[in-house]
Amino acid sequence: MQSKAQEFRLQCRRGDFNSHTSGSCAGFAQANLIILPNVLAKDFEDLCFRNPVPCPLLSKIPKPTVVEDKRIINGEDFDIRTDLPKYNIYKDGKFVGEKSDVTQEWTEDHVGFLIGCSFSxxxxxxxxxxxxxxxxxxxxxxxxxxxxxxxxxxxxxxxxxxxxxxxxxxxxxxxxxxxxxxxxxxxxxxxxxxxxxxxxxxxxxxxxxxxxxxxxxxxxxxxxxxxCGVTPQAAIRALGDKAKGIVMGHSPGHMLILDLTDSKAKNL
Amino acid sequence: MQSKAQEFRLQCRRGDFNSHTSGSCAGFAQANLIILPNVLAKDFEDLCFRNPVPCPLLSKIPKPTVVEDKRIINGEDFDIRTDLPKYNIYKDGKFVGEKSDVTQEWTEDHVGFLIGCSFSxxxxxxxxxxxxxxxxxxxxxxxxxxxxxxxxxxxxxxxxxxxxxxxxxxxxxxxxxxxxxxxxxxxxxxxxxxxxxxxxxxxxxxxxxxxxxxxxxxxxxxxxxxxCGVTPQAAIRALGDKAKGIVMGHSPGHMLILDLTDSKAKNL
Incomplete structure (x- = not known):
């Protein structure tokens, strides 16, 4: 049976929901997203370790449908390239536009990270x-x-x-x-x-x-x-052209809805 | 056989070493100390969780010779009331003086915390x-x-x-x-x-x-x-009279020498 969260993700995947998610799917936790070229991944994990309040790392996403650490996130049906309502795209550290999916932009060299969200x-x-x-x-x-x-x-x-x-x-x-x-x-x-x-x-x-x-x-x-979990995107802007290549993130406020319930998001 | 670190702690315990420890016992890691009334302990653990760079928690010390988490610190002979060269004493959030041991000040209501030190x-x-x-x-x-x-x-x-x-x-x-x-x-x-x-x-x-x-x-x-691991003591000063009772800490630069070696302190 599809959870309410999964229905919502499928709605986003079809392109039928493009708005912010504050108040959406009450009871389910939400997550920020950043997708980086692999060369930035290790330093970004360090950044999360050293700044767990703005950047609470929920899981690394080595492939679009795979979570590395399933203790927190374990979606039955999940594609981070399509399942958020709206994405920000950056090229060489500069914001270049919004899209409703990033299937075209994702490459095998990309790594995603899910970051906790205060909507939770x-x-x-x-x-x-x-x-x-x-x-x-x-x-x-x-x-x-x-x-x-x-x-x-x-x-x-x-x-x-x-x-x-x-x-x-x-x-x-x-x-x-x-x-x-x-x-x-x-x-x-x-x-x-x-x-x-x-x-x-x-x-x-x-x-x-x-x-x-x-x-x-x-x-x-x-x-x-x-x-706020938009912090990683501000970090990419701060990097400027040191952030070579394509970076993707959620559009601020337009989050990934998780199968994780709010009550389970407590005391993690 | 006594380790060099243990010899050093015993020297402090006898009151034979009262200087700063920068460069002391090369090869052994060092730790900052804060000893709080139990009422502050939970919030302090939260402070460490939210600020792991200034306050990297190595272990809670529920009794003067006991470490709660032995993964990092596992001293054979260890008394945090006497084994540092010099201590700072605070009363109701105000610095009231230095001592070479705090055996008199420690009560059953006190809880110690060891915090990583950059000397390491x-x-x-x-x-x-x-x-x-x-x-x-x-x-x-x-x-x-x-x-x-x-x-x-x-x-x-x-x-x-x-x-x-x-x-x-x-x-x-x-x-x-x-x-x-x-x-x-x-x-x-x-x-x-x-x-x-x-x-x-x-x-x-x-x-x-x-x-x-x-x-x-x-x-x-x-x-x-x-x-710097003096940060917890600055937090006590910032609390002022909300930090009711006696708080103890190391005198800045006058650290606890651990049995943990520097090479093991890497990549923890």
């Missing part, structure tokens, strides 16, 4: 009365490129954290921290919060996210920042 | 012709408190990275990065380098390290920064 704890936040505002408004989450650097790893030097932002009341902060903390492999608790954090993270205009939709922050709310 | 890769650097300058000069390494924050974890919020600094020629940088990269559980490769990094890390005066000795940087050298 949003259902739990909602279940406990802290529904993220962008979900209430049917929008994509706001994402920002910061001036905070990852711990350098091999060729990956001066790579910025990307963060997602959800507005919350100050009184709700500790509850929101406690709930998301349990999801250690999907970014866990926030890395920073408040308007001082906006400065610290070097975000020049909170109303203009680099990715996703702008979400209004009310007077009685503060911005709360989680590390 | 210094022998390999020396063996390959990149002897750290402070070793040549018989000094302690320079250490700085930065304005770069760790990823928050529970009660540990707004905690700064502490970094160690070694001057190197620009031409030697990639070699030095490659050598230290192999020591993933003892801080690994540098997190940043150069005079731009001094600014980025918020170091106000490179000539005045917060801990250790000042080391001159020649005109043809740049400062190279590694994450």
């Amino acid at each position: 704890f949003e259902n739990e936040l909602s279940a406990q009365g802290f529904t993220p505002k962008h979900q209430k408004e049917g929008k994509n989450v706001s994402m920002y490129i910061t001036t905070k650097y990852l711990n350098a790893a091999g060729v990956f030097v001066k790579c910025p954290y990307v963060v997602s932002m959800r507005p919350y009341k100050v009184d709700d902060l500790e509850n929101v921290r406690d709930i998301s903390r349990q999801f250690r492999k999907t970014h866990g608790e926030p890395i920073d919060w408040g308007y001082e954090a906006v400065k610290r993270l070097g975000i020049s205009d909170i109303k203009k996210p680099e990715f996703g939709d702008a979400i209004e922050i009310a007077d009685n709310e503060i911005p709360v920042f989680w590390a | 890769f210094e022998n390999e650097l020396s063996a390959q012709g990149f002897t750290p300058k402070h070793q040549k000069e018989g000094k302690n390494v320079s250490m700085y408190i930065t304005t770069k924050y760790l990823n928050a974890a529970g009660v540990f919020v707004k905690c700064p990275y502490v970094v160690s600094m070694r001057p190197y020629k620009v031409d030697d940088l990639e070699n030095v990065r490659d050598i230290s990269r192999q020591f993933r559980k003892t801080h690994g490769e540098p997190i940043d380098w150069g005079y731009e990094a001094v600014k980025r890390l918020g170091i106000s005066d490179i000539k005045k390290p917060e801990f250790g000795d000042a080391i001159e940087i020649a005109d043809n050298e740049i400062p190279v920064f590694w994450a």
Whole structure:
């Protein structure tokens, strides 16, 4: 029997779903994707090891339908070239466009990586009365490129954290921290919060996210920042032409839906 | 038969060695120590999980002579209350003094943690012709408190990275990065380098390290920064009176010498 997640992936594979996945397939965890030329793979694994909060590695994908480590991800029917709603394509470190599948771009020299996604704890936040505002408004989450650097790893030097932002009341902060903390492999608790954090993270205009939709922050709310799985794509942009060849990633907010349930994504 | 490391620990236990350990017991790995009231232990483990570069957890020490995870540390004769040359003592988050042992301060409510130390890769650097300058000069390494924050974890919020600094020629940088990269559980490769990094890390005066000795940087050298195992102690200072009770740590640069050899500390 097809799981709801598998139905969703097949829908993407047929090209019938091209939108963001915030709130899609409630109960199933989601994942970020980056597909690299093999020459970058070892350094990228080091980058994940040294930066497990923005880059929580769920599994390496040596072939489009194969996961290397099946402890977390074990999809019955799975092709990372087609099963996401939308992909970003980079050539020599530069963004060159979006596509709804990357069958043409994938070569035998490519290696994929699945990275935990903060959408995975949003259902739990909602279940406990802290529904993220962008979900209430049917929008994509706001994402920002910061001036905070990852711990350098091999060729990956001066790579910025990307963060997602959800507005919350100050009184709700500790509850929101406690709930998301349990999801250690999907970014866990926030890395920073408040308007001082906006400065610290070097975000020049909170109303203009680099990715996703702008979400209004009310007077009685503060911005709360989680590390974001778009970080690997920012790392590719930071590499510039050192990232020779074709790199692919999910379009921000347009994730792979996993068979892994949110409840199993806790305490990994 | 006593190992050289064990002889050294017994020397400390008798109170016969009170100096820094940079260059001591060549060939044996070294470790940072933090001893916390039990109430802080879970959040501290989370802090390590989320920040493995400054806080690479080697083992939890539930009793003074017991290691919880013997895969890395398995000392034949071992008492963390006495076997380091010098300790820092904190009360309610404030530094209150140094002692040569903490037998009086340890209670049944305390839990120790051993954290990897960058001294562990210094022998390999020396063996390959990149002897750290402070070793040549018989000094302690320079250490700085930065304005770069760790990823928050529970009660540990707004905690700064502490970094160690070694001057190197620009031409030697990639070699030095490659050598230290192999020591993933003892801080690994540098997190940043150069005079731009001094600014980025918020170091106000490179000539005045917060801990250790000042080391001159020649005109043809740049400062190279590694994450440092004094970071947990800076976290305790950042907690202030939320760190209720007695906390103990090694005096910066005055480490525990392990039976673990440097060659085994590679690729952990």
